[in-house]
Amino acid sequence: xxxxxxDKITTYRSAQPAGRDGFAQLLRAExxxxxxxxxxxxxxxxxxVLMILFGILVGNGxxxxxxxxxxxxxxVGHPYIPIGPGGEAVTDSFYFVHQPLDGDGSxxxxxxxxxxxxxxxxxxxxxxxAQAPALTAGAVQPWTKAGLIIKANTSQGSAYAxxxxxxxxxxxxxxxxxxxIAGPAWTVSTASPQWLRLTRAGDTISGYASSDGTTWTxxxxxxxxxxxxxxxxxxxxxxxxxxxxxQNFGGGRGIGSPTxxxxxxxxxxxxxxxxxxxxxGTRIGDAGAPESFDASAGKYTVVGSGDIxxxxxxxxxxxxEHTLTGTFATLTLMVVLGVLFxxxxxxxxxxxxxxTASPRRGRILAAKAIVIGAVTFVTGLIxxxxxxPISEHFLRANGNFIAPITGLTEVRIVAGTAALLAxxxxxxxxxxxxxxxxxxxxxxxxxxxxxxxxxGTAGVLSAGASQWLLRIFPAAxxxxxxxxxxYHQVDGTYIPSQGxxxxxxxxxxxxxxxxxxxxLGVAIYLLxxxxx
Amino acid sequence: xxxxxDVTGLHKRFGSTTALDGMTFTVAxxxxxxxxxxxxxxxxxxMRVILGLDAQDEGxxxxxxQPYRRLRHPLHHVxxxxxxxxxxxxxxxxxxxxxxxxxxxxxxxxVDEVLGHTGMESAARRKAGGYSLGMRQRLGIAGALLxxxxxxxxxxxxxxxxxxxxxxxxxxLRELAAEGRAVLVSSHLMSExxxxxxxxxxxxxxxxxxxxxxxxLIATASGDRVTVRTSARTEAMTVLARAGATVTVSDRDxxxxxxxxxxxxxxxxxxxxxxxxxxxxHRATLEAAYMELTRDAVEFRAATTEETAR
Numbered sequence: 001x002x003x004x005x006x007d008k009i010t011t012y013r014s015a016q017p018a019g020r021d022g023f024a025q026l027l028r029a030e031x032x033x034x035x036x037x038x039x040x041x042x043x044x045x046x047x048x049v050l051m052i053l054f055g056i057l058v059g060n061g062x063x064x065x066x067x068x069x070x071x072x073x074x075x076v077g078h079p080y081i082p083i084g085p086g087g088e089a090v091t092d093s094f095y096f097v098h099q100p101l102d103g104d105g106s107x108x109x110x111x112x113x114x115x116x117x118x119x120x121x122x123x124x125x126x127x128x129x130a131q132a133p134a135l136t137a138g139a140v141q142p143w144t145k146a147g148l149i150i151k152a153n154t155s156q157g158s159a160y161a162x163x164x165x166x167x168x169x170x171x172x173x174x175x176x177x178x179x180x181i182a183g184p185a186w187t188v189s190t191a192s193p194q195w196l197r198l199t200r201a202g203d204t205i206s207g208y209a210s211s212d213g214t215t216w217t218x219x220x221x222x223x224x225x226x227x228x229x230x231x232x233x234x235x236x237x238x239x240x241x242x243x244x245x246x247q248n249f250g251g252g253r254g255i256g257s258p259t260x261x262x263x264x265x266x267x268x269x270x271x272x273x274x275x276x277x278x279x280x281g282t283r284i285g286d287a288g289a290p291e292s293f294d295a296s297a298g299k300y301t302v303v304g305s306g307d308i309x310x311x312x313x314x315x316x317x318x319x320x321e322h323t324l325t326g327t328f329a330t331l332t333l334m335v336v337l338g339v340l341f342x343x344x345x346x347x348x349x350x351x352x353x354x355x356t357a358s359p360r361r362g363r364i365l366a367a368k369a370i371v372i373g374a375v376t377f378v379t380g381l382i383x384x385x386x387x388x389p390i391s392e393h394f395l396r397a398n399g400n401f402i403a404p405i406t407g408l409t410e411v412r413i414v415a416g417t418a419a420l421l422a423x424x425x426x427x428x429x430x431x432x433x434x435x436x437x438x439x440x441x442x443x444x445x446x447x448x449x450x451x452x453x454x455x456g457t458a459g460v461l462s463a464g465a466s467q468w469l470l471r472i473f474p475a476a477x478x479x480x481x482x483x484x485x486x487y488h489q490v491d492g493t494y495i496p497s498q499g500x501x502x503x504x505x506x507x508x509x510x511x512x513x514x515x516x517x518x519x520l521g522v523a524i525y526l527l528x529x530x531x532x
Numbered sequence: 533x534x535x536x537x538d539v540t541g542l543h544k545r546f547g548s549t550t551a552l553d554g555m556t557f558t559v560a561x562x563x564x565x566x567x568x569x570x571x572x573x574x575x576x577x578x579m580r581v582i583l584g585l586d587a588q589d590e591g592x593x594x595x596x597x598q599p600y601r602r603l604r605h606p607l608h609h610v611x612x613x614x615x616x617x618x619x620x621x622x623x624x625x626x627x628x629x630x631x632x633x634x635x636x637x638x639x640x641x642x643v644d645e646v647l648g649h650t651g652m653e654s655a656a657r658r659k660a661g662g663y664s665l666g667m668r669q670r671l672g673i674a675g676a677l678l679x680x681x682x683x684x685x686x687x688x689x690x691x692x693x694x695x696x697x698x699x700x701x702x703x704x705l706r707e708l709a710a711e712g713r714a715v716l717v718s719s720h721l722m723s724e725x726x727x728x729x730x731x732x733x734x735x736x737x738x739x740x741x742x743x744x745x746x747x748x749l750i751a752t753a754s755g756d757r758v759t760v761r762t763s764a765r766t767e768a769m770t771v772l773a774r775a776g777a778t779v780t781v782s783d784r785d786x787x788x789x790x791x792x793x794x795x796x797x798x799x800x801x802x803x804x805x806x807x808x809x810x811x812x813x814h815r816a817t818l819e820a821a822y823m824e825l826t827r828d829a830v831e832f833r834a835a836t837t838e839e840t841a842r
Binding site for chain 2: 010011012013014015016022025026028029030032033036037038039344345348349350352353355356357358359360531532
């Protein structure tokens with residue numbers, strides 16, 4: 001029987017009910033595409049496992065030990081690192097000449113000189129058998145500090161507010177380690193002494209400065225919540241270690257040595273409920289340099305070393321994000337996957353099948369972006385959530401210090417790592433769409449996304465070049481993993497190879513998002529315009 | 533709305549090459565329409581334009597009265613097989629259909645149905661990379677049938693099929709057309725469409741050369757010639773010429789007769805008692821008719837190539 005024998009043609013009508021045609025169906029189709037290629041699913045799993053393996057390597061490979069009088073050869077552990085009222089690791093080493101202050105009151109003093117000295121010889125806390133370092137007079141450090149302080153107690157990390165003169169940053173009011181308010185840009189010398197004052201009213205402490213003792217300038221106010229009624233107040237001096245870190249093509253070099261500050265005070269006036277009148281000198285912390293206090297004829301000379309500042313002094317190697325070093329390996333695999341998710345369709349001619357099933361082409365790319373983004377996000381999330389506790393366990397077992405972070409910061413680095421991977425995969429998908437060829441697009445994505453991260457953080461380029469790479473390339477988004485911020489009031493080595501990114505976490509992430517948005521825009525434009 | 537494919541005045545250039553040069557035809561429901569022409573005649577380009585994959589420079593292509601890009605659940609309106617090799621080698625045939633089904637809101641059950649129709653159940657869960665070309669064609673047909681569409685468009689579905697597969701495909705296409713679907717099947721070999729297509733759209737150089745039923749095409753090409761082998765040449769010529777035929781001598785004992793059907797020739801010679809040893813009606817094959825039609829197109833292209841070379 002042939003068709004020609006049909007007399008009257010009745011158009012075919014399907015008995016099958018029409019299915020739903022919406023974006024959800026397209027998403028489901030793209031998910032089916034992804035999960036039905038076993039190699040892709042395996043690659044995503046391997047990507048997560050790589051992150052975990054790198055985390056274990058980092059945890060296993062980092063060891064810390066400290067020498068104690070009982071164990072001069074060193075035992076597993078790290079030096080005591082105080083935690084500030086804000087929960088962050090802080091440096092709290094200085095020489096404190098103090099009296100108790102009960103309730104409200106004020107302290108005023110004139111500071112007539114601030115000089116410095118550098119300790120030559122081995123740095124660090126003096127252990128048995130260490131050579132006695134020699135102190136030589138030298139210039140004050142820019143952040144050498146001396147002035148007046150109100151502190152909850154004499155233990156490291158306790159709440160405080162202080163008014164001070166500095167080596168090169170004028171008068172400052174600082175509080176609770178992270179707070180810093182700039183005052184007049186005065187410097188101290190015998191010819192131009194400066195007056196400082198702190199007043200306490202409840203939890204509020206105000207700092208004032210004056211160059212003549214009569215006309216006062218208010219520098220700032222700090223609120224120290226929960227400050228006990230009875231606090232310690234008095235004079236302090238401290239000076240951070242002198243360190244220089246130079247980084248050039250091929251590597252970096254750091255040298256450091258402790259310094260001391262010597263400050264002379266007079267005209268001390270302490271008003272308020274004080275139960276004692278004698279000044280006590282206490283060494284807070286140990287910065288590895290000799291500290292002292294000398295009083296004669298109403299003049300007090302305080303010699304101190306260290307810093308009262310955020311961060312654990314060396315500012316390196318203690319952020320929890322080091323456990324996520326394997327992110328770059330996960331990134332590499334997931335961006336390759338992002339490219340292949342579309343470029344294999346071009347290679348096989350499948351893109352025509354896709355576009356026949358969904359003639360609205362922008363929606364295809366949108367569905368693909370959501371699927372590869374979600375797959376990558378989940379991969380990154382699982383990877384990071386497993387990696388951090390495992391690696392942290394190894395790090396702690398090996399005596400390493402890990403700077404404490406808030407729960408919110410932890411959520412930010414875990415979700416941020418997942419989001420960084422997801423958006424990078426979407427960027428790769430867009431590049432794959434633009435270029436259409438797997439090999440070229442994979443190469444382009446590696447050069448654009450992975451290479452700048454490696455170059456920028458491996459310490460092979462100069463610090464300036466590294467910072468520019470991590471400002472303009474998608475790898476800027478790695479800033480989202482940075483847990484310890486760079487503080488302007490601490491002269492640290494704030495370079496990418498030390499874990500400090502040039503952009504703030506969300507700003508860095510926004511750079512990646514901008515790249516992905518532009519690439520997706522170009523991809524959709526080309527997808528609509530080109531013949532398939 | 534009647535299930536049709538309507539193509540009107542399609543023009544398309546790729547750089548300096550004219551791919552479509554006023555392509556115009558209609559595919560009616562209820563029969564298989566063969567879309568034939570030499571390689572490069574514009575068959576695949578036309579199909580891509582119909583599916584909204586390539587944008588035409590001019591002209592209109594409609595599926596049941598609507599441009600493809602305007603269709604919602606397009607696979608319910610038209611099923612297409614453009615390239616049977618368009619598969620991810622690591623994805624199973626079943627999953628290849630499953631994602632297409634999901635894109636139209638169809639279930640896995642429908643996938644298993646079309647796999648059954650095309651005899652692909654046993655291989656469906658294997659990786660498509662290991663499929664023979666014949667299996668790929670069957671899978672492609674299954675994909676085209678997913679939405680149970682009234683219009684089907686298949687590009688070279690006979691490619692790579694073994695003789696058994698060709699027989700199956702012919703029967704299958706006829707069945708689909710008999711259900712009232714409009715079926716457009718392209719091929720560069722007319723012989724593949726013999727006994728399958730009821731209508732033919734013959735194309736060359738990006739436009740339609742002939743748009744005709746298969747029966748008409750064969751009749752035109754055959755030209756009513758009858759060959760007579762006889763020992764009595766002169767008598768036979770006289771009898772036939774008197775009956776109004778044009779008779780030419782082609783050999784010592786062979787005549788070629790035009791203007792009379794073969795039955796009439798037999799009757800006339802019998803009545804006049806003219807002896808003859810053989811009478812044969814010359815009937816052109818579809819292939820020969822097609823060759824005649826497309827010869828111009830091929831020659832023209834050769835000439836154009838020379839011109840361009842110059």
